Amino acid sequence: MTDSRLRTREADESTDERADEACPECAGNLVMDEERGETVCGECGLVVETDEIDRGPEWRAFDAAEKDEKSRVGAPTTNMMHDKGLSTNIDWRDQDAYGNSLSSNQRQKMQRLRKWNERFRTRDSKERNLKQALGEIDRMASALGLPENVRETASVIYRRALDEDLLPGRSIEGVSTAAVYAAARQAGVPRSLDEITEVSRVEKSEIARTYRYVIRELGLEVQPADPESYVPRFASSLEMSDEAEHRARTLLQNAKEQGVHSGKSPVGLAAAAVYAAALLTNEKTTQAVVSEVADISEVTIRNRYHELLEAEQGLTAA
DNA sequence: ATGGTTTTTACTGCGTC
DNA sequence: GACGCGGTAAAAACCAT
Numbered sequence: 001m002t003d004s005r006l007r008t009r010e011a012d013e014s015t016d017e018r019a020d021e022a023c024p025e026c027a028g029n030l031v032m033d034e035e036r037g038e039t040v041c042g043e044c045g046l047v048v049e050t051d052e053i054d055r056g057p058e059w060r061a062f063d064a065a066e067k068d069e070k071s072r073v074g075a076p077t078t079n080m081m082h083d084k085g086l087s088t089n090i091d092w093r094d095q096d097a098y099g100n101s102l103s104s105n106q107r108q109k110m111q112r113l114r115k116w117n118e119r120f121r122t123r124d125s126k127e128r129n130l131k132q133a134l135g136e137i138d139r140m141a142s143a144l145g146l147p148e149n150v151r152e153t154a155s156v157i158y159r160r161a162l163d164e165d166l167l168p169g170r171s172i173e174g175v176s177t178a179a180v181y182a183a184a185r186q187a188g189v190p191r192s193l194d195e196i197t198e199v200s201r202v203e204k205s206e207i208a209r210t211y212r213y214v215i216r217e218l219g220l221e222v223q224p225a226d227p228e229s230y231v232p233r234f235a236s237s238l239e240m241s242d243e244a245e246h247r248a249r250t251l252l253q254n255a256k257e258q259g260v261h262s263g264k265s266p267v268g269l270a271a272a273a274v275y276a277a278a279l280l281t282n283e284k285t286t287q288a289v290v291s292e293v294a295d296i297s298e299v300t301i302r303n304r305y306h307e308l309l310e311a312e313q314g315l316t317a318a
Numbered sequence: 319a320t321g322g323t324t325t326t327t328a329c330t331g332c333g334t335c
Numbered sequence: 336g337a338c339g340c341g342g343t344a345a346a347a348a349c350c351a352t
Contacts, residue, residue, distance in 0.1 A: 265325075
């Protein structure tokens with residue numbers, strides 16, 4: 001039963017070769033920062049490109065036939081694939097395909113096979129579970145524009161949760177979501193709990209609860225999200241200049257050194273920094289639009305950005 | 319459950335285009 | 336007059352205890 005639609009991914013489609021370009025700012029070498037999903041200048045730290053997102057298939061099809069032709073169904077074989085769909089069922093009746101009963105010899109053989117198949121099958125219930133979870137993870141990750149490696153990480157987290165029997169009493173969706181949340185943070189491309197909630201089928205409170213649980217049980221170390229890691233995303237949806245974006249980062253670094261930020265929401269800080277940077281570089285933005293893209297209230301932006309500017313002042317004075 | 323902290327909501331006043 | 340911004344008070348959400 002070979003399915004003609006099953007093809008392996010074609011080897012080596014357009015590998016990402018950008019390493020040799022030079023920084024527009026200072027002509028230094030560009031470096032891929034895998035962790036953040038960014039291309040950064042090695043010299044001045046300027047972020048040239050951020051957050052590559054999954055735009056779906058690289059091919060286009062103009063009619064159904066062509067689509068069949070070009071479509072490579074299924075994920076590439078990685079952590080993200082559960083079992084390739086190769087499971088077996090053995091009938092319980094001691095009969096052959098024609099309904100004749102089997103010899104005792106045959107019967108014993110079938111008995112043994114059933115036993116083993118059953119063993120595999122208990123594993124299968126897990127696999128089934130996994131399959132669904134991986135689907136969810138993939139869906140959410142791509143809705144959030146998270147890079148491949150985050151999905152991988154999320155998958156791994158989910159597998160571990162499954163292996164450690166953390167699932168009973170918790171929904172597959174909940175744990176998948178928590179895995180995505182954790183993975184994104186670990187990878188340095190965090191999404192806020194609100195953003196996560198947007199694409200999940202589960203409520204925020206449950207996500208938070210499950211997340212904490214999973215983190216604790218798995219002994220995962222996830223440090224609080226760095227405000228800076230939100231900057232590129234906000235900056236690009238606001239179409240800010242690279243200069244302003246860089247400014248926002250330095251603002252945050254100063255604030256960090258002065259310890260202004262503990263206890264405050266990283267997203268709020270990032271949003272405020274972005275807004276402040278726009279002000280400092282004379283780029284037109286309003287608190288309203290920043291608050292929109294960052295999903296943070298204007299009030300919070302106001303409060304934070306005052307603090308940021310103060311911190312900046314304090315630093316130059318000292 | 320409770321209390322403290324942060325964020326949000328809603329509203330008001332001020333200056334400018 | 337609408338818009339952007341600043342401030343405030345009270346509510347809601349969050350967190351640790």
